[in-house]
Amino acid sequence: xLHYDFMQRAFFTGGLIALLASVLGVYLMLRRQALMxxxxxxxxxxGVAAGAYLHxxxxxxxxxxxxxxxxxxxxxxxxxxxxxxxxxxxVMVGGLxxxxxxxxxxxxxxxxxxxxxxxxxxxxxxxEMMLMILxxxxxxxxxxxxxxxxxxxxxxxxxxxxxxxxxxPISLCFSILTGMIVAAAxxxxxxxxxxxxxxxxxxxxxxxxxxxxxxxxxxxxFGLVGVFSGLTASYEWSTPPGxxxxxxxLVLWAGGIGVRKAWRKLGKRRPHSRPEAQTPVSSPIPRLxxxxxxx
Amino acid sequence: xLLASMQGVRFxxxxxxxxxxADLAIYAGEFVAVTGPNGAAKxxxxxxxxxxxxxxxxxxxxxxxxxxxAKLGIGxxxxxxxAFNGGFPSTVLEFVRSGRFARGSWLRQLRPDxxxxxxxxxxxxxxxxxxxxxxxxxxxxxxxxxxxxxxxAQTPDLLVLDEPxxxxxxESRLGFYDLMRHQVKDRGRTVIMVxxxxxxxxxxxxxxxxLERKEGGGWKCCTTTSCSGHFSPAG
Numbered sequence: 001x002l003h004y005d006f007m008q009r010a011f012f013t014g015g016l017i018a019l020l021a022s023v024l025g026v027y028l029m030l031r032r033q034a035l036m037x038x039x040x041x042x043x044x045x046x047g048v049a050a051g052a053y054l055h056x057x058x059x060x061x062x063x064x065x066x067x068x069x070x071x072x073x074x075x076x077x078x079x080x081x082x083x084x085x086x087x088x089x090x091v092m093v094g095g096l097x098x099x100x101x102x103x104x105x106x107x108x109x110x111x112x113x114x115x116x117x118x119x120x121x122x123x124x125x126x127x128e129m130m131l132m133i134l135x136x137x138x139x140x141x142x143x144x145x146x147x148x149x150x151x152x153x154x155x156x157x158x159x160x161x162x163x164x165x166x167x168x169p170i171s172l173c174f175s176i177l178t179g180m181i182v183a184a185a186x187x188x189x190x191x192x193x194x195x196x197x198x199x200x201x202x203x204x205x206x207x208x209x210x211x212x213x214x215x216x217x218x219x220x221x222f223g224l225v226g227v228f229s230g231l232t233a234s235y236e237w238s239t240p241p242g243x244x245x246x247x248x249x250l251v252l253w254a255g256g257i258g259v260r261k262a263w264r265k266l267g268k269r270r271p272h273s274r275p276e277a278q279t280p281v282s283s284p285i286p287r288l289x290x291x292x293x294x295x
Numbered sequence: 296x297l298l299a300s301m302q303g304v305r306f307x308x309x310x311x312x313x314x315x316x317a318d319l320a321i322y323a324g325e326f327v328a329v330t331g332p333n334g335a336a337k338x339x340x341x342x343x344x345x346x347x348x349x350x351x352x353x354x355x356x357x358x359x360x361x362x363x364x365a366k367l368g369i370g371x372x373x374x375x376x377x378a379f380n381g382g383f384p385s386t387v388l389e390f391v392r393s394g395r396f397a398r399g400s401w402l403r404q405l406r407p408d409x410x411x412x413x414x415x416x417x418x419x420x421x422x423x424x425x426x427x428x429x430x431x432x433x434x435x436x437x438x439x440x441x442x443x444x445x446x447x448a449q450t451p452d453l454l455v456l457d458e459p460x461x462x463x464x465x466e467s468r469l470g471f472y473d474l475m476r477h478q479v480k481d482r483g484r485t486v487i488m489v490x491x492x493x494x495x496x497x498x499x500x501x502x503x504x505x506l507e508r509k510e511g512g513g514w515k516c517c518t519t520t521s522c523s524g525h526f527s528p529a530g
Contacts (some may be wrong), residue, residue: 026384030383030384144402145401145402146401147401148393148396148401149396149401151393151396152393152396152397154383155383155385155390155393156373158342158347158371158373159371159372159373161345161346161347162345162346162347162369162370162371162455163368163369163370163371163397163449163451164366164368164369164397165397205384206382206384209384210386210429211384211385211386211389211429212383212384212385212386212389213389214384215384285419285420285421285440285463285466285467285470285471285474
C-alpha cells in the first residue's frame with residue numbers, strides 16, 4: 001500500500017493533520033467550541049464553491065474563506081459571550097447557504113464536490129501537501145509558544161484577562177489557526193467529517209486523562225491511530241477515507257469509554273481499593289499559627 | 296497608594312442600569328469586603344474595577360504598577376468558577392502551578408521558586424495532600440479552594456475574590472479569613488472580597504462596602520462607618 005505515492009502523501013499529511021487537529025480539539029472542547037470545526041468546514045465549502053465558480057484554485061479559496069469565517073465567528077462570539085454556540089450556528093448558516101447558492105449557479109462542478117464533502121486519498125496533490133506542511137509548522141509553533149496562555153484561557157477567559165493576558169488577540173489567532181487546520185484537513189477527511197478529527201480523540205482523552213499534559217498526548221495518540229487505521233481500511237475496502245476515519249475514531253471513542261467504565265466498576269469491587277479514591281478528604285484551611293510553623 | 300477607583304460610574308444590563316453614579320476607592324494594603332443582597336451588582340462592581348466590563352458612563356481606574364514600580368499582579372477568583380469548569384482535565388498541582396504562568400515569559404522554565412510558591416499556596420488552602428487528584432474528582436468546596444490556591448500562587452498585589460467561601464465549612468472559612476488577613480498585613484497585599492458572611496469576617500476586615508437599595512430604585516454604596524445617598528467614596 002505504501003509503495004504508492006498518493007498513499008505516502010495521504011499517510012504523511014494525515015499524520016500531520018491528526019496531530020494538530022487532536023491538540024486543537026482539546027482546546028476547542030474546553031472552550032465549549034466543539035462545533036467550531038464543523039462550522040468552519042461548512043463555511044470553507046462556500047470558498048470551494050466560490051473558487052470553482054470563479055475558476056480559481058478551490059483549495060486555496062476554501063482555505064481563505066475558512067480563515068475569514070474564523071475571524072467573523074470570533075467577533076460574533078463577543079455578542080453572545082455565554083452562548084458561543086449561537087455565533088457558530090449563525091456563521092455556519094451564512095457559509096452553508098452561500099455554498100448552496102454558488103453550487104446551484106455552477107451545475108457542472110457538482111460532481112467534483114463529492115471529494116470535498118467526503119474526502120479522498122487521491123485528492124492530496126502537491127499543492128495541498130505543501131499547504132498542510134505550512135499549516136503544521138504554524139500550528140506547531142503556535143501551540144508551543146502559547147501553550148500556557150491557552151491553558152489559562154481554556155479554563156476561564158475572565159481570570160486570564162484579569163491576570164493580564166492579551167486574551168482577545170490570542171483568541172483571534174486561535175480561531176484563525178482553527179480555520180487553517182480545518183481547511184488543510186478537508187482534502188483527506190472531507191467537509192462533512194472534518195470535525196470528527198478534532199472532537200473524537202479529544203473527547204476520549206479529556207475523559208480518561210489524569211492530567212492536562214496527558215490529555216494532549218492521549219488525544220494525539222488517538223488521532224494518529226484513528227487516521228492511520230482509517231486510511232488503511234479505506235485503501236483495503238475502497239471506502240471514502242473521511243467516513244472511514246470518522247467511523248474508526250467513533251469505534252475508538254466508544255471502546256475507550258467502555259473500557260474506562262469497566263475498569264472503574266472493577267476497581268470498586270476490589271477489596272483493597274483505596275478508600276480515599278471515592279471520597280477525597282482535604283484538611284481544613286490551617287490557621288495562621290499552624291501555617292507559620294509549617295513553612 | 297490608590298490601587299483602584301471609580302467615579303460617577305453608570306452601568307447596567309440591557310437598558311436598565313444596576314449601578315448609577317458610583318464612586319469607590321481601594322487603597323493598597325486594605326482588606327475590603329463588598330456585601331449586599333442578591334442582585335445588588337456586587338459582581339458587576341468587581342468586574343468593572345478589573346476592566347472586564349466597560350462602564351456606560353464615568354471613569355474606572357486600576358493602577359498598572361505596584362508600589363515598587365513592577366507590573367501590578369492581579370489574582371481573580373470569579374463566583375462559582377469551580378462549579379462551572381469542574382470537568383477540566385487537570386490535576387490540582389498542574390492547575391495551581393498555572394498561577395505562576397502570569398509571572399515571566401510564556402516559554403521560560405518554571406524555577407524552584409515557582410514550585411515553592413505553588414506548594415505554599417496548596418498548603419495554605421489545605422489542599423497539598425490532594426495535589427495529584429483530578430479537579431473533577433473534588434467536591435465543590437475543594438474546587439473553590441484550588442481556585443483560590445491558584446490565585447495565591449500568583450503572589451499577586453491585588454486579590455479579587457467573588458464569594459470565595461462558597462462550599463467551605465465554618466472552620467475553613469475562619470482559616471481563610473485569617474489567611475487573607477495575613478496576606479494583607481504581613482505580605483502587603485490588597486484583598487477585595489464579595490461575601491454574604493459578613494458577621495464571620497468582620498473581625499478580619501479593614502473596611503466594608505455595602506450595597507443597599509436606594510429610595511426610588513438603584514443601589515447605594517455605604518462604608519462601615521458612613522452611608523451617603525449615592526455611592527460614597529469609600530475609606
